Amino acid sequence: MKSILTTGSNGLLGQKITEKVLAEGRVKLIATSKGVNRYPVKAGYEYAEMDILNPEQVRQVIEKYKPDAIIHTAAMTNVDTCEANKELCHQLNVDAVKTLLSICEEKNIQLVHLSTDFVFDGANGPYKEEDAVCPVSYYGESKVLSEDLLKQSKVHWAIIRTILVYGISSDMSRSNIVLWAKGALEKASPINVVNDQWRMPTLAEDLAEACILAVEQRAQGIYHISGKDYMSIADLVRKVADYWSLDQSFLHEISSASLNQTAKRPIRTGFILDKAIKDLGYNPHSFEEGLAILKGQM
Template identity: 85%
Template structure:
């Protein structure tokens, strides 16, 4: 059984990976994150504090546990913060990847790196893996730089690009679009939602499954991982309102140009999933199925 080490284990995807490993036992898990372990169950896996910017600590943890694969979920993902603080974005999204990559090359460890639809400009989605990248934000640029590091390395690497991940954990330090929309509508708060950007939202459980499939199949190369449904952000929020029987009259559709965001967003992304379905046996849930899964988890 392979031993995998996850970075960013306190985040949404990190916690879903822990949950999945504990439920299914397909790999041995070393969960790592900055600070204390926020996952409620502490048995059945190892946890180590690891700041991905602390090169000595990263080396020491990997040396101690000798994983066969690293699933690198930690990153700076707030698009506007990345635009405003390019230096920190670069440290977290590029330099940290170089650190992991160097160690993976030395020790022959598979590196599964999470990337994003924001590597594309959104002029011509949905995208295939081989389509040309052209980011319109610094966040997207940092992810392209990281991808280039992997492509030019001697490591055994896998890039999983994903889109708009949603889900729920016990200790959400950050919200995501589904929780944000549900919470605002439950409070009957007016909600400004863009109607001119299209995405394929990804259930965190599906993304966690893709990570494990990439490890088990020793996949090499770039894979697109998202949900199967293509929709505008406004449609997404309307589906949330519809699922939980919330009043859609609080949804105010606006154009993205009126938002005045620090960073530009691609207009139409979305992925062609054929390669991932064929090579990895990836089988994502529909958006409605994803909402039903979240609903069940909220009732626990």
């Protein structure tokens, strides 16, 4: 049985990987994150505190547990924060990857690295893995730089790009679009939602499964992982409102330009999933199925 070490295990994806490993027992898990373990179940896997900005600590933890693969989920993902604090974004999204790569190369460890649809400019979505990248934000740029590091390395690597991840976990440090929309509409709060950006939202459980599949099959290369449904952000929020029978009159559709956000967003992303379906056996839920899973966990 392979052993995997996850970074960022306190985040939504990190917790879903832990949940899946405990439920299915397909791999051995070493979960790592900055600070104490926030996952409610503490047995059945190892946990180690690990700050990805501390190269010495990273090396000590990896040398102690000797994993077959690392799934690197830790990152700065708030697009506007990345734009406003480029130095910290570069440290978290690029420098930390350099640290992991140097250790993985030395110890012959597979590295599965999480990336994003924001590597594209959104002019021609949905995208295939081999389409040319052209980020419009510093967050996207930092992810392109980290992808390039993997491609230039001698490490056995897989890059998993994903889109707009949603789900629920314990003690969440940040929300996601589905929970935000549901919460606001339940409180009858007016919300502004853009109607000129298109995405394929990804259930966190589906993304966790893809990460584990990439390790089990020792995948190499880039894989596009998302949900199967393509929709505008406004349509997404309307589907959430429909599912929980919430009043849509509080939903105001606006254009991206009127939001005045710090960082630019790509207009149309979305992924062509054929490669992941064929090579990994990836089989994502529909958006409605994802909402049903979420409802069952609440």
